[in-house]
Amino acid sequence: MSDPSLAVPDVASVPAPGSLRRLLRNPLGVAAIGWLALVLVSALLASWLSPYDPDEPAARDILAGPGSAHLLGADGSGRDILSRLLHASQISVAGAALTLLVAAVIGIGAGLLAGYYGGWTETAGTWVASLIMALPGIVALLAVRAVVGPSLWTTMAIFGVLLSPAFYRVVHAAVSGVRNELYVDAARVSGLSDPRIIGRHVLTVVRAPAIILAAGVGSAAIALQSGITFLGLGDPSVPTWGGMLNDAFANIYTAPVALAWPSLAIGVTCVALTLLSNALRDALERTAEPAPTRHDADDEHAAPPAPSGGEALLEVRDLVVAYRRPDGSARRVVDEVSLSVREGEVHGLVGESGSGKTQTAFSILRLLPAGARTSGSIVFDGTELTGLPAKRLTRLRGDAIAYIPQEPMSNLDPSFTVGSQLVEPIRTHRGYGRAQARARALELLDRVGIPDPERTFRAYPHEISGGMAQRVLIAGAVACEPKLLIADEPTTALDVTVQAEVLDLLRDLRDDLGMGVLLVTHDFGVVADLCDRVSVMRHGRVVETGPVDALFAAPQHPYTRALFDAVIATGEPAGSPQDGADA
């Protein structure tokens, strides 16, 4: 059964017109539907299809094997297995339908009320749901069975009550998600009654998750019904798959084949319902999970060793970064970019959101997201990085080439202390002992201007401020005195006053360590403050590059001029800081 808590309420999960077609394109989904249709047909036509009376024992046929008299053999009382199987499918289908109906009516009804009105209905509903879910379903059912007797229908109805929290939770989450959406507010303001709003606007949100869940609940219902009857707690006068299994299990040594038929009926039906639920999820929600691939971007081809460019620390030539579109074509987000960074030089990489500047920075570190394909040449300190074995590149990262991210809080591991995150790379690269690495980390925290290094060392990321976190990340980046520092919008997420301090710190560190810096930014103020040279990127290409003074004095490219104008007009740089996300 699918776990209801995993379902994400999402307006986009409203069934789209093409969802049926998508469902029918999924081979597993089609196979599942086919089997379920078969079960349904045999349930409806059982009386006509059955060769024998399912309840009529024949002494001479006891445990008869499959053959011409009995296609699938006969059971321990000499009853025809095929006929019983067909008749039992009626019970299974009707029982599952009853469970589903009860669970859906109670769960969806309560979920709508609690989600739409909130308040005490919400508190009560959620509490009752957790109460019901606090017992293993089978224990609760056995308890009920003790007082109501062996009626299968009562059992299935009660099971519906026990499963209703699954519907409740999904519906409640979906509805409370849209409760305050604008279109629901608008409907309320325009005087529509609550039932009509629920009917028209809210139910559409609930439809897809409820359908998906229904298939899973059906599977659970069949499994449980079979389980109860297999335990011998069902009504012995009705043929059921579980009851047949019980009979076959009793004769497992003499007629093991008889075990196969009810097992197949139960197993395949449960699997079919689960597969149908998964196929429905794919078809209705269209949120195909990202397929995991190796994180290292594939190098399309390793460039020939480039002639070392003399004094340049980093020499990027004709770098291309491309992603495959769903239709198979490639989209270039970085297109033949070339740039160089000298020792001790700060090279600014500017451009609006989506211009490819962050992608360029990540490809130097080989930290592009899965699915990226790169080509071109990246020579660092005389070493060609493209095609370098992953092990050797890992050794360079954090040691000779370091990285400062944009958003400080999300770039620290929330589960480890600041100190342990600083110490770990130092020990990896320098082979220091615990105490030595700790001393180095404290020294670094002091160097980046953290007032109480001991305290910050022991703190968890959520216990320090954003500005502090960025200082910690800078400390981590320069821990091994790198030759090249790649900083991706290092001040964007910070307060203005903190920004200036961090820029000062970066300048100091550059002077102290003589690092080359590749500074990704959209902020011309930062460029003017810190950079020696600058490259302007647009649509994945470098449109202009040169010394900062010259570029500011006389921008050549119309795009550069437009960027300047935008800064002057609004006082704000063009583009958002979210370069990496959508590039």
Place this chain on the structure above:
Amino acid sequence: MYRFIARRLGSGVVLIAALATLTFFLLYLGAGDRIARQLLGEDADDAAVRAKEHELGLDRPIWTQFGHWASGAVHGDLGTSWFNGQDVRTAILSRLSVTVTLVIGSTLLTVVLATVLGVVAATRGGWVDRVVQFLGVLGHAVPNFLISLGLVTLFAISLHWFRPTGYVRFADSPQLWLSSITLPVLALTINGVSGVVQQVRGSVLDELGRDYVRTLRSRGLPESRVVYRHVLRNAAGPALSFLGVQVVGLLGGAVIIEQVFAIPGLGQVAVTATGQGDIPLVMGLVVVSAVLVVLVNLLVDLVQGWLNPKVRLG
């Protein structure tokens, strides 16, 4: 941290009390006057039925009955069986260890296997991932008693590797004990792993996409360290919550599986008591199950707190 534990424990006790109260009224009101007749047999005369009801205390007002039961229960006295007069607590405790052994064994195996498979599926991708996902769906969908029957048929009856049914106590023969619980534990584990592995895979994929992972990689940490030390620890939270749900499921699964393997655990008591309408015993089983569930959830919360510094403060 202590306040956190105390609060969780408090809400657990409230939950058990509420569940016990609800179940009591459902069972005792639902039983009505049918029960005494059922115990005596259909042809018992009315006078005998009245006498039996008086003996069991069923002729008293329901509130009096509940007060009597509850005051006993808080002192650990769960009453006596209507069927054979045995003390309910003794009857349950003598079987509890077998079921708990099954559940703990399969939980430990589930944790190890689901973690390894989930991480491998998430990091390797490709066909490994697809195979793990498909087996996950399959193992989750097929009811556990079917899996048990398959295991018995294959390993016990066809291959004779294990004894098909029966239980040997550890004290009697550790070797036979291991042999007798291997198949049941395996059957429960297949169900457990199938559910949890999908959760682990999803959580690991989520974490792999986070910013801090990129930063850790940029620091030159080996990939294995990034995945097994950092990603796994952060991915453990959601996976653990799901494991808690799954352990409750394993407890329910054990009830059915014990029947297949003829293991004298809580499941056997439950099925017998249910068939006989032995309400005090059923009542005791519900309470004990609820206590186990609360304990499992408390344990999950403790591990969460240990793994995640934010939960610890909360």
